[in-house]
Amino acid sequence: MREQQNVSGLLCTGCGVCAGLCPERAITIVANPQGRFMAHVNADRCRRCAQCLHVCSGYQGDWDRLNLALFGKIPEDQYLGHYRGCYKGYALDPQLRFQASSGGAVTALAGGLLESGYIQGALVTRVTPGGTNLVESILAESVQEIQQAKTSKYQMAPMDSVLRRLRTFPGRVAVVGLPCQITALRKATMIDGFYEEKIAVLFSLFCGRCPNRLASGYFFKEAHINMARLASFTYRGEGWPGKTIASTIDGETRSFPHLQTWENIFGLDLFTPPACLCCFEFSGEFSDISFGSDWLSNPEPGQQGKSLLLTRSERGADILRHAVSARWLVVEKISADQLKDKYMATLIQHKHHFYLYCRWLAKCPPNGRSQGSPRLSPWDYLVGAGRLVIVQLGKIGLTRAISLAIHSSWIGRIIRKVKRFLVGAMVRWVKRH
Ligand SMILES: Cc1cc2nc3c(=O)[nH]c(=O)nc-3n(C[C@H](O)[C@H](O)[C@H](O)COP(=O)(O)OP(=O)(O)OC[C@H]3O[C@@H](n4cnc5c(N)ncnc54)[C@H](O)[C@@H]3O)c2cc1C
Ligand code: SF4
Numbered sequence: 001m002r003e004q005q006n007v008s009g010l011l012c013t014g015c016g017v018c019a020g021l022c023p024e025r026a027i028t029i030v031a032n033p034q035g036r037f038m039a040h041v042n043a044d045r046c047r048r049c050a051q052c053l054h055v056c057s058g059y060q061g062d063w064d065r066l067n068l069a070l071f072g073k074i075p076e077d078q079y080l081g082h083y084r085g086c087y088k089g090y091a092l093d094p095q096l097r098f099q100a101s102s103g104g105a106v107t108a109l110a111g112g113l114l115e116s117g118y119i120q121g122a123l124v125t126r127v128t129p130g131g132t133n134l135v136e137s138i139l140a141e142s143v144q145e146i147q148q149a150k151t152s153k154y155q156m157a158p159m160d161s162v163l164r165r166l167r168t169f170p171g172r173v174a175v176v177g178l179p180c181q182i183t184a185l186r187k188a189t190m191i192d193g194f195y196e197e198k199i200a201v202l203f204s205l206f207c208g209r210c211p212n213r214l215a216s217g218y219f220f221k222e223a224h225i226n227m228a229r230l231a232s233f234t235y236r237g238e239g240w241p242g243k244t245i246a247s248t249i250d251g252e253t254r255s256f257p258h259l260q261t262w263e264n265i266f267g268l269d270l271f272t273p274p275a276c277l278c279c280f281e282f283s284g285e286f287s288d289i290s291f292g293s294d295w296l297s298n299p300e301p302g303q304q305g306k307s308l309l310l311t312r313s314e315r316g317a318d319i320l321r322h323a324v325s326a327r328w329l330v331v332e333k334i335s336a337d338q339l340k341d342k343y344m345a346t347l348i349q350h351k352h353h354f355y356l357y358c359r360w361l362a363k364c365p366p367n368g369r370s371q372g373s374p375r376l377s378p379w380d381y382l383v384g385a386g387r388l389v390i391v392q393l394g395k396i397g398l399t400r401a402i403s404l405a406i407h408s409s410w411i412g413r414i415i416r417k418v419k420r421f422l423v424g425a426m427v428r429w430v431k432r433h
């Protein structure tokens with residue numbers, strides 16, 4: 001049985017939702033040597049209720065059914081899913097806007113909802129230098145805690161322990177998560193009335209990919225920073241498009257442009273878990289509101305950024321209306337086509353995977369859009385795959401590619417196995433002679 005091993009197997013993102021919900025506490029999230037978090041089921045405790053399978057976003061997702069149950073229809077837009085309105089906006093608190101990922105909209109909304117009493121807590125993700133994992137999911141109970149957790153963390157933060165805490169938490173909460181986490185929680189609210197009652201609103205981030213833990217390790221290695229001496233760390237923030245900043249307890253601070261660290265480390269396929277490479281989600285289709293970065297306006301570096309917002313449910317639309325009238329943030333309406341134009345490559349990659357991604361790479365100009373019917377010849381596949389390799393190599397250079405390959409999950413594993421085999425063979429040979 002699947003639930004006796006690791007629920008969705010290779011497609012497990014380590015989001016932690018199944019582990020947080022399992023009535024027998026039979027699931028633990030473990031970090032494997034390849035840097036991935038994975039669900040592991042203790043077969044002795046499992047009573048085979050299959051709840052973990054039903055909530056998991058990586059396991060037999062019937063999205064039409066979910067859309068019908070949630071929004072009453074199959075979405076007309078196959079790329080963005082169901083939405084009511086499309087906006088860009090930013091927090092009116094200039095300091096928050098400056099320090100957040102994009103426009104600080106997520107933090108402004110979650111903080112405003114807490115202050116107004118609509119929620120009593122928010123599940124957010126913060127950096128914890130010196131913790132077992134560099135990032136962790138927490139249940140913030142004050143605006144200050146929500147603000148401390150602003151900006152994107154390019155590592156999965158399993159939600160299992162905070163979800164377990166919800167059982168005894170007296171109030172209602174907002175959850176901020178990646179699309180796979182939000183889909184799993186949306187399914188949970190439909191299965192279990194307790195979560196429907198407890199979770200007041202689901203906010204999803206857009207998510208192109210979430211690098212495994214080795215990416216952060218590699219960042220610190222490249223930056224010559226000893227992780228054990230880390231005092232503070234931010235993956236992104238400080239203006240648009242932001243910086244990755246690490247400070248040590250010895251008083252040293254190093255800062256790198258966000259685009260540099262994303263393109264050279266966090267955004268590389270080598271550090272991307274298989275689940276992300278096969279993920280159908282990008283824009284958090286089952287959230288109440290989803291949030292992305294406004295790469296449409298793309299202001300000059302150092303200027304202030306903006307967030308993109310898609311309201312999906314009636315609840316999400318009401319919350320945004322209230323937030324604007326309460327002046328937590330300002331928004332302006334934009335057309336969804338503008339957003340899709342900018343994100344077409346990512347959307348194609350997510351919705352059609354390798355097939356159309358190759359087509360896009362093979363047939364379109366580098367920054368162009370895919371057009372027409374998706375017919376691909378074997379030659380297109382080859383050209384597409386070749387361009388993918390060249391684009392990746394061009395970004396990182398051959399020597400770094402080799403060094404990264406050694407660090408990355410599966411290639412590193414093969415190299416380590418071959419090395420172990422050769423060393424073993426040599427030892428045996430020496431002993432024999
Ligand atoms: C792994 C990852 C990939 C992303 N990919 C894209 C992309 O391809 N395109 C795009 O437009 N936007 C992407 N985003 C979203 C983008 O970076 C911003 O989070 C979004 O624009 C909201 O900005 P903001 O200023 O409104 O958020 P902020 O006000 O800065 O708040 C961000 C919120 O997200 C929470 N959070 C941060 N990291 C995580 C995490 N790992 N797991 C769960 N919650 C988290 C924080 O706790 C905080 O509450 C990604 C984010 C992440 C974490
Ligand atoms: S719910 Fe999350 S942690 Fe559990 S198996 Fe699915 S992806 Fe993995």
Ligand code: SF4
Nearest residue numbers: 022046047049050052
């Ligand atoms: S089948 Fe039920 S008891 Fe077993 S691990 Fe999954 S949720 Fe837990």
Ligand code: SF4
Nearest residue numbers: 180207209210276279
């Ligand atoms: S790309 Fe998909 S599977 Fe990967 S973290 Fe984002 S939402 Fe989850």
